[in-house]
Amino acid sequence: MLECRSLSVVYGKKISALKDVSLKVDQGEIVTVIGANGSGKTTLLKAISGVFRLDEGEVSFEGGALSGVPMHKIARLGIAHVPEGRRIFSRLTVLENLELGAYGQKKAILDKRLEEAYRIFPLLKERASQLGGTLSGGEQQMLAIARALMAEPKLLLLDEPSMGLAPVIVEKIYSTIKNISRQGLTILLVEQNAQISLSIAKRGYVLENGQIALSGLSGELLNNPLVQEAYLG
Amino acid sequence: MFVQQLINGLALGSIYALIALGYTLVYGILLMVNFAHSEIFMLGAFFALGALSLSWVSGLPAFMQLLLALLLAMFASAVTGALIERVAYKPLRHASRLAPLISAIGVSIFLQNLVFLFVTNQSVPFPRIVPLWHLELGNSQISSLQILVIAVSFLLMGFLRFFIQKTSLGKAMRATAGDRMMAEFSGIPTERIISLAFLIGGALGGAAALLNGMYYGSIKYNMGFLVGIKAFTAAVLGGIGNVTGAVLGGLLIGILESLGAGYIPGGSEWKDIFSFAVLILVLLVRPEGLLGERVSEKV
Numbered sequence: 096m097l098e099c100r101s102l103s104v105v106y107g108k109k110i111s112a113l114k115d116v117s118l119k120v121d122q123g124e125i126v127t128v129i130g131a132n133g134s135g136k137t138t139l140l141k142a143i144s145g146v147f148r149l150d151e152g153e154v155s156f157e158g159g160a161l162s163g164v165p166m167h168k169i170a171r172l173g174i175a176h177v178p179e180g181r182r183i184f185s186r187l188t189v190l191e192n193l194e195l196g197a198y199g200q201k202k203a204i205l206d207k208r209l210e211e212a213y214r215i216f217p218l219l220k221e222r223a224s225q226l227g228g229t230l231s232g233g234e235q236q237m238l239a240i241a242r243a244l245m246a247e248p249k250l251l252l253l254d255e256p257s258m259g260l261a262p263v264i265v266e267k268i269y270s271t272i273k274n275i276s277r278q279g280l281t282i283l284l285v286e287q288n289a290q291i292s293l294s295i296a297k298r299g300y301v302l303e304n305g306q307i308a309l310s311g312l313s314g315e316l317l318n319n320p321l322v323q324e325a326y327l328g
Numbered sequence: 329m330f331v332q333q334l335i336n337g338l339a340l341g342s343i344y345a346l347i348a349l350g351y352t353l354v355y356g357i358l359l360m361v362n363f364a365h366s367e368i369f370m371l372g373a374f375f376a377l378g379a380l381s382l383s384w385v386s387g388l389p390a391f392m393q394l395l396l397a398l399l400l401a402m403f404a405s406a407v408t409g410a411l412i413e414r415v416a417y418k419p420l421r422h423a424s425r426l427a428p429l430i431s432a433i434g435v436s437i438f439l440q441n442l443v444f445l446f447v448t449n450q451s452v453p454f455p456r457i458v459p460l461w462h463l464e465l466g467n468s469q470i471s472s473l474q475i476l477v478i479a480v481s482f483l484l485m486g487f488l489r490f491f492i493q494k495t496s497l498g499k500a501m502r503a504t505a506g507d508r509m510m511a512e513f514s515g516i517p518t519e520r521i522i523s524l525a526f527l528i529g530g531a532l533g534g535a536a537a538l539l540n541g542m543y544y545g546s547i548k549y550n551m552g553f554l555v556g557i558k559a560f561t562a563a564v565l566g567g568i569g570n571v572t573g574a575v576l577g578g579l580l581i582g583i584l585e586s587l588g589a590g591y592i593p594g595g596s597e598w599k600d601i602f603s604f605a606v607l608i609l610v611l612l613v614r615p616e617g618l619l620g621e622r623v624s625e626k627v
């Protein structure tokens with residue numbers, strides 16, 4: 096479904112953020128990319144959704160190349176990006192945040208998706224008229240995911256959904272992600288928390304200094320001594 | 329006298345508020361002061377005058393003339409605003425923040441001189457269009473023109489508020505102002521939203537220009553400068569980027585200017601000083617403005 100072929104992204108002509116990164120995500124899979132802070136995980140997702148221009152390589156989605164396609168069109172192709180730090184529209188209400196996730200859709204479709212989003216996250220219904228910025232971190236993460244689901248994407252890009260959240264909340268969010276995936280949604284999940292992301296992913300890649308250091312099935316990675324030492328502590 | 333100055337100030341402030349909205353809408357999204365906005369206002373006045381002198385317009389009843397002049401001035405100013413954005417700012421989108429600012433000043437000088445050279449360097453009388461009468465309110469009076477200025481301004485501001493709060497495009501606009509990248513991730517074509525902000529700002533500037541022309545009875549190539557800076561002050565006072573703040577700031581500046589001119593002996597001679605004193609005070613005491621939020625610099 097998604098294929099990245101030897102991606103390279105260079106910041107300001109000098110610092111190389113991604114170097115020759117190739118990865119593949121198939122229909123219905125959860126694939127995770129783990130790595131330390133600054134290893135290029137966020138850059139990778141941003142390169143896929145069109146924030147960064149690629150210096151080399153190509154991203155293709157359902158067979159079509161994404162280079163040169165503006166960000167909002169990539170979103171419309173069915174790639175929903177839940178960015179690092181959630182980036183809720185803080186001055187807009189929860190309901191408005193959700194509505195914008197389905198921007199450009201007719202009212203009937205919007206209402207149907209809204210109902211579905213509230214079914215997955217009942218809490219958001221209670222908070223519907225509250226400003227996004229007043230939600231707690233965990234609630235904001237739920238809203239960010241719900242907003243992305245409002246677009247009915249084919250591929251969900253998740254950037255560190257566990258960041259800054261209490262373990263109980265992280266578990267809750269991960270079980271939701273797992274449930275969403277069971278309904279057939281393809282997910283590319285970037286995480287620092289290797290333990291939890293490998294527990295729900297089918298396959299994983301390890302990113303180190305902008306390069307893929309290792310890849311394999313989640314079980315293999317979990318048992319790999321290098322991964323255990325560096326990421327599972 | 330107080331009520332009289334309040335009425336005068338409200339009319340004046342309505343015009344400032346309409347123009348201030350143009351500054352604030354653009355700043356809210358691009359974090360850039362559109363210094364050419366004052367010239368969109370000036371051109372709007374000439375567009376309105378042009379519309380009124382069309383032979384098929386000048387024969388119509390006053391109400392129809394007013395409506396057509398308003399719509400044409402708003403339309404032409406809106407297009408001008410969006411055109412300026414396309415030509416002078418869009419190519420500089422990824423340049424430093426100073427570049428579009430300088431470009432804006434350049435556009436402003438260019439447009440003023442364009443009118444100076446190719447239209448006229450003189451004051452041009454502007455028709456009042458509607459019959460002039462006064463309504464007595466105790467010791468004060470309100471003129472038909474003041475009623476018109478206030479009514480049209482508040483109507484337009486009401487439309488804008490509805491648009492921004494309730495429509496899907498309005499929500500997209502607020503989202504773009506809040507977080508442009510996230511808006512793109514949500515499938516919102518933010519470049520088009522930026523054009524829309526310039527269109528709306530320009531249209532409001534055009535409406536303000538028509539009202540201003542009718543109210544003062546003359547227009548000139550350099551009329552935008554002072555009014556523009558005062559409206560900008562209003563936007564800063566209210567909290568630049570904040571729509572309600574721009575309206576509040578505009579009305580406050582208008583009222584302050586009227587009260588100052590009325591109460592301070594010889595005040596009308598230096599009435600312009602009040603707005604700028606406010607600008608300095610705001611920047612010193614509360615730089616984020618009345619309704620603005622204290623935000624850290626975006627990285």
